[in-house]
Amino acid sequence: xxxxxxxxxxxxAINIIFAYGxxxxxxxxxxxxxGAGFQAIGAYGAAFLSASFALPVxxxxxxxxxxxxxxxxxxxxxxxxxxxxxxxxxxxAFAEVVAGLIxxxxxxxxxxxxxxxxxxxxxxxxxxxAVVTVFVFYLMSTRFGxxxxxxxxxxxxxxxxxxxxxxxxxxxxxxxxxxxxxxxGLYAHSFNFVEIQSFNALVSIYxxxxxxxxxxxxxWGPLAGATFFTLLPEALRTVLPALKSSIxxxxxxxxxxxxxxxxxxxxxxxxxxxxMMVLRPEGLITRTLVERISFRRSNTxxxxxx
Amino acid sequence: xxLIQQLLNGVMLGSVYVTVAVAFTLTIGVLNFLNFTIPxxxxxxGMIGWALAYWGLPFGLSGPLSWPMALFFGVVxxxxxxxxxxxxxxxxxxxxxxxxxxxxxxxxxxxGFLLVLENLVRIGYGTDAxxxxxxxxxxxxxxxxxxxxxxQLVSLFLVVLIVVGLTWLLKRSRIGRGLRAxxxxxxxxxxxxxxxxxxxxxxxxxxxxxxxxAGALFAVNYGEVSPQMGEDIGTxxxxxxxxxxxxxxxxxxxxxxxxGLIEMLTIHFFGADTVQVAVWGLLLLxxxxxxxxxxxxNSIGKGKL
Numbered sequence: 001x002x003x004x005x006x007x008x009x010x011x012x013a014i015n016i017i018f019a020y021g022x023x024x025x026x027x028x029x030x031x032x033x034x035g036a037g038f039q040a041i042g043a044y045g046a047a048f049l050s051a052s053f054a055l056p057v058x059x060x061x062x063x064x065x066x067x068x069x070x071x072x073x074x075x076x077x078x079x080x081x082x083x084x085x086x087x088x089x090x091x092x093a094f095a096e097v098v099a100g101l102i103x104x105x106x107x108x109x110x111x112x113x114x115x116x117x118x119x120x121x122x123x124x125x126x127x128x129x130a131v132v133t134v135f136v137f138y139l140m141s142t143r144f145g146x147x148x149x150x151x152x153x154x155x156x157x158x159x160x161x162x163x164x165x166x167x168x169x170x171x172x173x174x175x176x177x178x179x180x181x182x183x184x185g186l187y188a189h190s191f192n193f194v195e196i197q198s199f200n201a202l203v204s205i206y207x208x209x210x211x212x213x214x215x216x217x218x219x220w221g222p223l224a225g226a227t228f229f230t231l232l233p234e235a236l237r238t239v240l241p242a243l244k245s246s247i248x249x250x251x252x253x254x255x256x257x258x259x260x261x262x263x264x265x266x267x268x269x270x271x272x273x274x275x276m277m278v279l280r281p282e283g284l285i286t287r288t289l290v291e292r293i294s295f296r297r298s299n300t301x302x303x304x305x306x
Numbered sequence: 307x308x309l310i311q312q313l314l315n316g317v318m319l320g321s322v323y324v325t326v327a328v329a330f331t332l333t334i335g336v337l338n339f340l341n342f343t344i345p346x347x348x349x350x351x352g353m354i355g356w357a358l359a360y361w362g363l364p365f366g367l368s369g370p371l372s373w374p375m376a377l378f379f380g381v382v383x384x385x386x387x388x389x390x391x392x393x394x395x396x397x398x399x400x401x402x403x404x405x406x407x408x409x410x411x412x413x414x415x416x417x418g419f420l421l422v423l424e425n426l427v428r429i430g431y432g433t434d435a436x437x438x439x440x441x442x443x444x445x446x447x448x449x450x451x452x453x454x455x456x457x458q459l460v461s462l463f464l465v466v467l468i469v470v471g472l473t474w475l476l477k478r479s480r481i482g483r484g485l486r487a488x489x490x491x492x493x494x495x496x497x498x499x500x501x502x503x504x505x506x507x508x509x510x511x512x513x514x515x516x517x518x519x520a521g522a523l524f525a526v527n528y529g530e531v532s533p534q535m536g537e538d539i540g541t542x543x544x545x546x547x548x549x550x551x552x553x554x555x556x557x558x559x560x561x562x563x564x565x566g567l568i569e570m571l572t573i574h575f576f577g578a579d580t581v582q583v584a585v586w587g588l589l590l591l592x593x594x595x596x597x598x599x600x601x602x603x604n605s606i607g608k609g610k611l
Binding site for chain 2: 031078081082085086088089090092093094096097099100101103104110111201205208209212261263264266267269270271272273274277278281
């Protein structure tokens with residue numbers, strides 16, 4: 001396999017794990033706009049242990065994941081005191097504070113970043129992504145997953161049914177934080193370098209958009225969203241120049257055509273976001289769609305379960 | 307003396323934050339909508355203003371003083387962009403099947419607009435910071451060792467004027483009454499004869515106007531524009547708004563000034579790298595200890611967005 005495809009597969013695997021990390025809080029109805037903070041904790045935890053103590057990779061990633069998970073657990077209590085727009089702002093502020101603290105700490109290299117000696121092959125990230133995917137699918141099929149879905153659909157009714165909604169939401173943040181930390185640890189070891197600029201606010205926005213566009217009702221959503229938006233830029237890399245040169249050819253422009261700007265892919269991501277929110281705000285993959293595809297619901301009994 | 311200069315700089319920087327924070331607080335207070343396009347609208351006015359000043363205005367409008375005209379068009383563009391945002395974000399609120407993240411739809415679309423507009427500007431004008439021409443003379447006054455730039459004084463005055471005008475609009479005018487009714491309860495306002503589809507775009511026009519003016523003032527005062535200029539200002543304006551209390555205009559004014567002062571004081575005492583921690587730490591603390599902020603009401607943003 002060429003280095004190009006290995007690189008893409010690694011990014012894809014990391015993004016899928018990261019998306020699941022954000023999906024779990026969102027699946028309990030809590031928007032998490034602080035994904036980059038959790039990912040940074042995992043990445044810097046792994047990078048620091050690997051660079052300073054030369055610990056083996058499973059230990060560094062494991063500890064990074066654990067620290068991110070514990071942070072998620074601890075931060076969930078004050079976070080969940082806030083609701084709605086305050087929660088979005090608080091998670092956003094959390095990520096900024098994490099970035100600011102790392103930027104000011106000499107232990108973590110400050111603005112210089114940290115280089116990570118131990119390297120992992122793309123297999124590791126892909127296997128980890130597969131395990132995480134299976135884990136989240138399993139989680140969503142358990143009774144705990146059912147309570148998550150219930151809290152997502154209607155918090156008050158779920159509470160009245162005797163479910164500990166707050167506990168479910170805290171668990172969502174904790175497990176989600178751990179998964180985002182895992183994504184960060186894999187990132188650190190796959191690219192052998194971490195700098196805080198790679199964990200900025202835009203990263204949090206992108207990953208939340210992956211999840212929301214994919215759909216928050218089933219575990220298929222983040223998988224579809226992350227896969228689509230990771231592969232889209234790669235597809236555009238070949239499609240856009242061809243499109244541009246054919247337009248130029250139609251317009252009768254001669255000579256070599258410069259490659260279109262790299263920013264177009266973000267324009268497309270943004271435009272798709274707006275279009276999706278207008279046309280299908282539940283996300284690409286909904287519970288109904290999954291049931292139809294798996295023949296558990298026919299087209300005629302509309303509304304029976306909805 | 308240096309400290310006094312820094313305090314003054316803090317107030318000047320704070321006045322930019324104030325204008326943007328008022329725009330944020332207006333959309334949240336009236337529509338319960340955290341509008342993430344606001345930083346982009348701010349940037350749009352500055353960048354379009356720069357582009358027009360650099361390449362000349364259309365219709366032969368470039369005279370000897372082309373930059374104020376260019377900035378005026380920049381503000382117009384940001385108002386128009388804000389209306390486009392309204393058309394595609396706020397009008398679509400409902401999911402087909404109920405969903406507790408339904409309230410986040412406008413917020414998510416506004417994130418989409420943030421990406422689209424910012425990257426279109428990047429494609430059009432490049433990612434580099436550009437020098438804004440601005441007034442050709444050095445308009446710095448020296449009052450007893452303290453340096454005051456006249457454009458900054460003018461913009462401070464403008465900001466005060468805007469805020470007072472906006473308060474008057476909300477408190478006294480018919481439009482303001484409609485807006486406050488929508489803020490209270492959109493459905494009831496509709497029944498009582500407030501034409502929501504006419505009044506809501508006014509909020510977005512005001513948002514575009516505020517952000518556009520802030521962007522124009524920023525371009526003149528600091529002499530530099532870039533496609534990224536909105537990110538930093540926008541996030542700090544959010545911090546200011548939260549500190550002051552969501553939905554309160556005077557809260558946003560005070561919060562914006564506090565953030566500006568804290569930024570300058572942290573730079574003075576601890577260096578530039580600690581600003582982020584100080585500002586966002588203050589925001590987190592406010593959210594956890596006193597979520598309603600200094601002046602905010604308990605009700606706003608509590609349930610749905």
